[in-house]
Amino acid sequence: MLRTIESLKGCTVAASDGEIGSIEEVYFDDEAWGIRYLVVKTGNWISERRVLISPYSVRHTDPGATSVHVDLTRQQVSDSPAIDTHKPVSRQHEAEYLRYYGYPNYWGGLGVWGMSSYPAFGPALLPDVSTDTREQLALYADKPPGDSHLRSTDAVDGYHIEASDGVFGHVSGFIFDDETWTMRYLVVDTRNWWPAAKEVLIATDWIFLIDWYETTVSTELTRDAIKDSPAYDSSVPVVRDYETELYAFYGKKGYWAEKSENVPASRPESPVHVPGP
Template identity: 80%
Template sequence: MLRSVESLKGVAVAASDGEIGHIEEVYFDDEAWGVRYLVVKTGSWISERRVLISPYSVKHTDPGTTGVHVNLTRQQVSDSPAIDTHKPVSRQHEVEYLRYFGYPTYWGGLGVWGMSSYPAFSPAARWDVSSDMRDQLALYGDKPPGDSHLRSTDEVNGYHVEAADGAIGRVSGFIFDDETWTIRYLTIDTRSWWPTGKEVLLATDWIFLIDWFGSTVSTELTRDSIKNSPAYDNSVPVVRNFETELYLFYGKPGYWSGMTAASLKP
């Protein structure tokens, strides 16, 4: 199911033995667009610090439920590696975090989650990460501490969007798939460029550059095509029919199985 990242903000996260805290922000990687961590502000039970929760541990995130449920205990969360959310999350910290929980690495494979398209993980088959982790860390050990391609959606919200022929608007949100934990779309508010404009969706597949220093997102789509694309209504869930309409409008192949723009034409 496709949902907005905003719908996660403030949602309670529950362990098997009680509440952990509430989601403050979301970290994603800027290469595969995978949602890697939920940043959760804990309650007073552990001095209100911030912890990372990986989608590997999430049981379900149904919008109709009262929170996000994880296959963890509060003690596991309390003992997890500390995180300073005011600094970039380094690859070394990620390795320490994944080793602690026994999660597989998500980098180095062909899928969004390493060798898989889903954050599949069974606590009963806890992975022995010791030797593989050391090999993986050796690949990144000489890079800057923050060079793990992790970004906060809060950071990117508000970035300028550059079309092939000029500015078109600003990033106003994110739409993610809550099964694969992949960001599929940025929502773009075009009203800063076009006074009678609207919100539209820009697929992450259509983004070729993010300039972190210039705070811009660039696409090869033109301003006219974006201006005339189907409008996005944030009060209505994004369903496959709307996605099909959007991809057909741009003549782009869909990310879902077997879809091409040509095969979907009437």
């Protein structure tokens, strides 16, 4: 199901033995567009620290609820590696974090989540791949490659949209898939560039660059195309019929068609649910 990032903010994160804190922002990577961490502000029980919670740990939450349940204890979270949210999260810090919790590395693999399209791990939940491929992916275990490419949704909110023929609109929100924890769309507000203002969606598949110095998000779509695309109504959930109309308008193949062709043989039985908008 598709949800807004805004629907996560303020939600309580509940461990197996009590509350951890509330979600403040979300970190995603600008290459695979996977949501890597929830930034959680803890209560007084650990001095108002901010901790990272990976989708790997999310267990469940009831639809419409205001809490996200994780398969962790408060002690595990308290003892987790410290994070300074005022500084970029390095790949080395990520490697330390993942080792602490026993999670697999998501980088260097074949899917958004390393060897899977879902934030699940363990032999029963990983797709079948060749021995050679497993050996190649294992090389990344102790040698985290390159920059982490982690970005905060709070930081990208407000970035200008650079169309192929000029600036048109700015980022005003994010839509993600609560099953794969993948960012699917940026919400674009056009009111400062077009008198008949409206919000539209641009799929992350159609973005080729995020410039952190110029604070722009670049797409090969034209301004006229964006202007004439189906309007987005934030009060209505994004459903497949709307997505089909949007992709057909741009003459693009829907990500769900590709997804159905590549679903792993041992897909998680119960998709993760997060609160609705």
